[in-house]
Amino acid sequence: MKNIFYKMLVLCIVNTLIFTSCVSSKKFKELQSKRDITEVENNKLKDENRQLSTMVSELSQKNSAMQLQIEALKADTNSLGKNYRIASKNYNNLNSSYEDLLSKYNDLSSGNQAETKKILTELQKAQQDLMRRENALSKLEKEYADKKLTLDKMSQQLTQAQSELTEKEKAYNDLRKEVAAKDSIMNSLKNSVSNAxxxxxxxxxxxxxxxxxxxxxxxxxxxxxxxxxxxxxxxxxxxxxxxxxxxxxxxxxxxxxxxxxxxxxxxxxxxxxxxxxxxxxxxxxxxxxxxxxxxxxxxxxxxxxxxxxxxxxxxxxxxxxxxxxxxxxxxxxxxxxxxxxx
Incomplete structure (x- = not known):
């Protein structure tokens, strides 16, 4: 992210002294008070600039951390989707087997009792297995929905953080350009005065x-x-x-x-x-x-x-x-x- 060069630039401006009217000896205290106020404003400028630099750095770190979390959520979501598709396929296969067994049971219900009992047992087992698969599938659907909701929220937060970071970076760059322009003007002025x-x-x-x-x-x-x-x-x-x-x-x-x-x-x-x-x-x-x-x-x-x-x-x-x-x-x-x- 941005380096600490910002602080060095701001040091060039924080000690300025601005007076607005000719004074006599009786008004020196008034001038001194104005100079103190200007010095407080310059210190405030320095503090705000330092806070701006800190905010830019923090937003950049937050941005990186959120990117990592989003990547992890995407991987987790992809895994949940894959498990969901596998479970759905198994459920459909099991449901098809259940339908086949039920059909056989109906066909043989008037036939051999032993065969009928065997088919009934298989049918009950398949039904229980089907219920377990339905419960697992419902759980996966809920987990998938929760993860997707979290991912959407974090994406929104990331977008907002990126917007704030862009805004702070622009303010920082504008300030740095203005400081550089003032510094260039004062260098040129010194050279002109020295030449004159x-x-x-x-x-x-x-x-x-x-x-x-x-x-x-x-x-x-x-x-x-x-x-x-x-x-x-x-x-x-x-x-x-x-x-x-x-x-x-x-x-x-x-x-x-x-x-x-x-x-x-x-x-x-x-x-x-x-x-x-x-x-x-x-x-x-x-x-x-x-x-x-x-x-x-x-x-x-x-x-x-x-x-x-x-x-x-x-x-x-x-x-x-x-x-x-x-x-x-x-x-x-x-x-x-x-x-x-x-």
């Missing part, structure tokens, strides 16, 4: 695939001055090139996240703290992407993470530099996958 940002990669910018998503990560120095949320010219150049690629991909979600280190913000101006700074940086990136492309605003979300999602230790200057970053996360649209497993 040639010259920026490994110079403060990386493009990677993780959990079925494409991550464009940019160091603080590529986009912003320390403590600022104004994007510098080099950063704008990179973002505009990225925007031109993203505007051609209508079926993806774009999540822009701002991140900081844990050093308290001590700058002036209208920034309150690191969290506020991360939100403003994410919003600045969203504006550059939107102004310089035809990206649908409904596809894009800005979120500030502050210091709360570090990728390195804040104990060293190198680690803090890695944590001061902006990430543009490109996510596939999973609505069709959700519909397939309902």
């Amino acid at each position: 940002l040639t010259g920026f990669e490994n110079n403060g910018l990386t493009v990677t695939r993780k959990n079925g998503q494409v991550y464009v990560s940019m160091d603080e120095k590529l986009l912003f001055a320390s403590g600022s949320f104004a994007i510098n010219p080099k950063g704008q150049e990179a973002l505009i090139k990225l925007a031109k690629v993203l505007e051609n991909n209508k079926d993806i979600k774009i999540l822009v996240e701002g991140h900081t280190d844990n050093v308290p913000y001590n700058g002036a101006g209208n920034v309150n703290d690191n969290w506020d700074l991360s939100v403003k940086r994410a919003t600045s990136i969203v504006r550059v992407l939107s102004i310089n492309s035809k990206i649908n605003p409904q596809q894009i979300t800005a979120a500030g993470r502050g210091e709360f999602m570090p990728i390195s230790s804040n104990e060293t200057s190198e680690g803090r530099a890695k944590n001061r970053r902006s990430e543009i996360i490109l996510q596939p649209n999973l609505e069709k996958l959700y519909d397939l497993v309902k």
Whole structure:
């Protein structure tokens, strides 16, 4: 039957994060709640897919077992039919002998008493044997009818099981094709982004695939001055090139996240703290992407993470530099996958 490859495919989609509106630092908890709900839905998708695979396997095993039972019943039924035909033939022969003896008895009833008694005894014996054969034949007829009824019921069950198995296999294959299509789209998207940002990669910018998503990560120095949320010219150049690629991909979600280190913000101006700074940086990136492309605003979300999602230790200057970053996360649209497993 089908192998466990289904699980590996589903792992590509179960950790997606979908956000639907620009947020400020005061709405971070609302965004985090939405992300948790999305994660629960993705886990539910994983569980349902695993259940689907298990059901397909169980139905296949049930199908095989029922096939064996049906073959055994067919063999048993054929044997009963053969015995039935033999018994019917014997019954007919015995009945013919009985009729012959009865005729002889009637012919000789006025003749020799000894011969008459002998014929009568033979006639009674034949009659008893005939009754036994009739009883055996009736029993065989009942057994044959019972076996045939059981065989018919099992045939119906097998037909139903085969129909269910076909339906589950179709759902599984549809899901696998959709996952493969999403994976192909994200691979193509990563290649397009990498090609567009040639010259920026490994110079403060990386493009990677993780959990079925494409991550464009940019160091603080590529986009912003320390403590600022104004994007510098080099950063704008990179973002505009990225925007031109993203505007051609209508079926993806774009999540822009701002991140900081844990050093308290001590700058002036209208920034309150690191969290506020991360939100403003994410919003600045969203504006550059939107102004310089035809990206649908409904596809894009800005979120500030502050210091709360570090990728390195804040104990060293190198680690803090890695944590001061902006990430543009490109996510596939999973609505069709959700519909397939309902």
